[in-house]
Amino acid sequence: MPLLTNLKKRLIRRFRTREIIPVKAYNKWASTYDAQPDNPILFLDNLLFKELLTKTDLKDKRVVDIGCGTGRYWEELSRQNIAQLIGYEASPEMLNKIRQKYPTAKTYLHSDNTLKELNDASCDALVSTLVIAHISNLPAEWREWNRVLKNHGEIILTDFHPVALQRGANRSFMHNGQLIYIKNYIHTLDKVRSLAAKMNWKEVDFIEYRIDQRVRHFFERLNVMEAYKDSYDQLVLYGIHFRKEK
16 A cells, blocks of 8 residues: 555545645645654655765765755755755745745746756756656756756756555645645656666666655654554655766
8 A cells, every 4th residue: 555545545534635736736835845844755855865965975066956945955965065056946935935044045946847047067966856756748857957967967866766656655735724635747767767878877876765664753653553554665765876977
């Protein structure tokens, strides 16, 4: 059964549900996005991103965060002694939040799969966390990433595992008493790797995360141990590190 299926079924019985496109969804979620103390997925994604960073040298690099949201990982990235951090975000409301937190940073609205503020081969690294499944036209998006990335540049990304999405897992949040589901596009790992190969990106590292003891306390706190047992050992996230070859 998918992650938190039982819990969501209980909620669905009580609240109307609907799926909306990512930009509209995150505009609604922006005001409460940073206040999620009981979110096991964000907890695991944080561990996953840090694990990928331990194997990557971003010192003195110009780094672009695609789908930067409210800047959830900007403190962590700043500890890498990078030269410059630039953020792109599709949701205007999420962009407002990160601009409040980092008023001097360069942050831009991301639309139409373009990074128009960036020149060709002007960036050393691109990072993107929990974003890929929100992108409908991944080839167009990645061609733009490839355009702005230098040779030997790094691409570090995390996302919901496509196996989890295929099994019915989804991103959702409560808004004004309504459970909102965010639309996802399933990009299989075969598709991701095939597209990366067309960009001449070499796979450097690949990590998969499952529901395990590390997140048990979240389920205990919410008193949904049945959901924990149902989802235990199921794939939920993956992280991948590519390097652009000549």
